[in-house]
Amino acid sequence: MxxxxxNIENIKKIKVVDITPGKDxxxxxxxxxxxxxxxxxxxxxxxxxxxxxxxxxxxxQGEERAAIKVDLGExxxxxxxxxxxxxxxxxxxxxGEKVRSPQEWLNEKLKLATMDPSVxxxxxxxxxxxxxxxxxGLDCTAEDQAYMVEYDKRTLVNRDLETAKKALTEYEGLVAxxxxxxxxxxxxxxxVMEEKNKAIRExxxxxxxxxxxxxxxxxxxxxxxxKKTYVRRSWDDALQSIKAxxxxxxxxxxxxxxxxxxxxxxxxxxxxxxxxMDAVEENADVVKKDIExxxxxxxxxxxxxxxxxxxxxxxxxxxxxxARKLKLETDIKKYEDDAAAIESVMRGIKEKKRAKLxxxxxxxxxxxxxxxxxxxxxxxxxxxxxAQKISVSMxxxxxxxxxxxxxxxxxxxxxxxxxxxxxxxxxxxxxFQVWIERVAxxxxxxxxxxxxxxxxx
Numbered sequence: 001m002x003x004x005x006x007n008i009e010n011i012k013k014i015k016v017v018d019i020t021p022g023k024d025x026x027x028x029x030x031x032x033x034x035x036x037x038x039x040x041x042x043x044x045x046x047x048x049x050x051x052x053x054x055x056x057x058x059x060x061q062g063e064e065r066a067a068i069k070v071d072l073g074e075x076x077x078x079x080x081x082x083x084x085x086x087x088x089x090x091x092x093x094x095x096g097e098k099v100r101s102p103q104e105w106l107n108e109k110l111k112l113a114t115m116d117p118s119v120x121x122x123x124x125x126x127x128x129x130x131x132x133x134x135x136x137g138l139d140c141t142a143e144d145q146a147y148m149v150e151y152d153k154r155t156l157v158n159r160d161l162e163t164a165k166k167a168l169t170e171y172e173g174l175v176a177x178x179x180x181x182x183x184x185x186x187x188x189x190x191x192v193m194e195e196k197n198k199a200i201r202e203x204x205x206x207x208x209x210x211x212x213x214x215x216x217x218x219x220x221x222x223x224x225x226x227k228k229t230y231v232r233r234s235w236d237d238a239l240q241s242i243k244a245x246x247x248x249x250x251x252x253x254x255x256x257x258x259x260x261x262x263x264x265x266x267x268x269x270x271x272x273x274x275x276x277m278d279a280v281e282e283n284a285d286v287v288k289k290d291i292e293x294x295x296x297x298x299x300x301x302x303x304x305x306x307x308x309x310x311x312x313x314x315x316x317x318x319x320x321x322x323a324r325k326l327k328l329e330t331d332i333k334k335y336e337d338d339a340a341a342i343e344s345v346m347r348g349i350k351e352k353k354r355a356k357l358x359x360x361x362x363x364x365x366x367x368x369x370x371x372x373x374x375x376x377x378x379x380x381x382x383x384x385x386x387a388q389k390i391s392v393s394m395x396x397x398x399x400x401x402x403x404x405x406x407x408x409x410x411x412x413x414x415x416x417x418x419x420x421x422x423x424x425x426x427x428x429x430x431x432f433q434v435w436i437e438r439v440a441x442x443x444x445x446x447x448x449x450x451x452x453x454x455x456x457x
Contacts, residue, residue, distance in 0.1 A: 001110070001404050002433045003044070004073050010059055010066035011046070011081070012039035015453040025433040026424050028412070028447035030440035036453040037437045041408055043068045044435070047079045048404065049112055050103060051087065059083045060453070072404070075099065077106070111403045117393035117423065118411035125373035128381060132374065135399045143353040147346055154342040161335035164328050171325040174318065183312040190305050197299045221280040228273050235266050367392060386419055394426040405432050412436040 008017045013036035029037045045053045047068040059066040066081040091099035366377040427434040443449035449456040
């Protein structure tokens with residue numbers, strides 16, 4: 001199916017255009033920029049491709065209605081537009097009968113070629129490979145998606161692997177200690193010693209109480225000793241008084257009697273004091289003997305055990321670190337195995353994709369499709385001559401197997417005369433109609449010249 005006639009009215013830059021392609025199947029649209037050439041090329045997509053290809057504002061500015069009518073020989077397709085972008089589609093058969101559900105009919109029966117050779121040539125390698133997916137049999141989307149799923153899995157596994165390896169560096173040179181008691185064993189011994197020390201502290205407290213009692217008795221003894229000295233001095237004074245009184249004894253008999261009484265009293269006091277001192281000395285001896293019999297006991301030292309406890313605690317910590325180190329080593333091995341398994345799956349997907357591409361019969365002999373670009377006779381596409389690029393691009397456009405056998409070349413101005421002839425000859429040889437848009441200031445004679453939305457006769 002090809003375009004027999006194209007009629008456009010009030011679409012974008014176009015006022016009215018009516019084109020009937022010649023028998024050679026070549027339509028060259030020329031004119032200055034912004035005169036309507038692209039509007040004609042877009043109209044073909046708008047009328048046949050469906051609403052998704054219709055721009056927001058398809059109607060020429062100032063007009064209330066627009067229409068595109070294309071005669072495909074078997075059917076006549078007409079789409080009318082309103083300024084708000086809404087459109088109405090109508091399809092009639094050669095016999096004049098209307099087709100029901102016209103958009104579904106287009107979707108089902110008509111397939112447009114989407115590859116523009118002039119654009120394809122200037123694509124980046126990755127974009128070219130992506131464009132090839134539109135060719136039946138070359139779509140490797142399923143393989144690419146499966147590959148990316150595995151790629152993402154491998155990324156996560158490698159991230160965990162690097163995290164585990166980094167954590168493992170903290171335990172480099174770590175070894176398990178030998179012949180050390182456990183923390184619980186040392187703590188048990190410390191607890192026993194603490195109980196003994198508690199009893200010793202109680203015993204020492206009793207001794208301290210007795211020592212305090214002895215000091216109190218000693219203080220009392222010293223006070224009595226001082227009192228005895230004072231009484232002795234008083235006694236001596238009394239004796240001196242007696243001697244002095246002997247001279248006047250006769251005159252002072254009453255004084256002697258009184259003095260004698262004082263002496264008797266003092267003597268009695270001295271006797272009582274001496275008895276008290278004897279009692280104090282006796283009690284002091286008893287206390288001294290008790291103190292000597294129960295000397296203060298030194299507490300047990302737990303310093304060494306506590307040092308050993310610290311060492312044992314460090315040993316327990318080392319044990320935990322060793323367990324963590326072992327787990328990290330186990331995790332690393334698992335992550336490495338998982339990554340290797342995922343990479344094996346990825347290689348399998350790549351091989352499946354290569355086999356699929358290799359099995360596809362490309363329209364050009366010597367053409368190969370790689371993962372990143374296409375090759376022709378072993379040469380990357382960008383390194384091909386212009387003629388080779390045109391041949392490959394045209395062949396790939398034809399390989400899209402469009403029902404509407406036309407190829408649109410939007411950037412024909414990039415082609416010189418020889419390249420343009422090559423495009424035309426290639427299309428003719430494969431029974432394709434080719435629509436070419438070129439920039440020109442004046443009509444060339446072999447093209448349709450567009451100016452201000454109309455054809456210049």
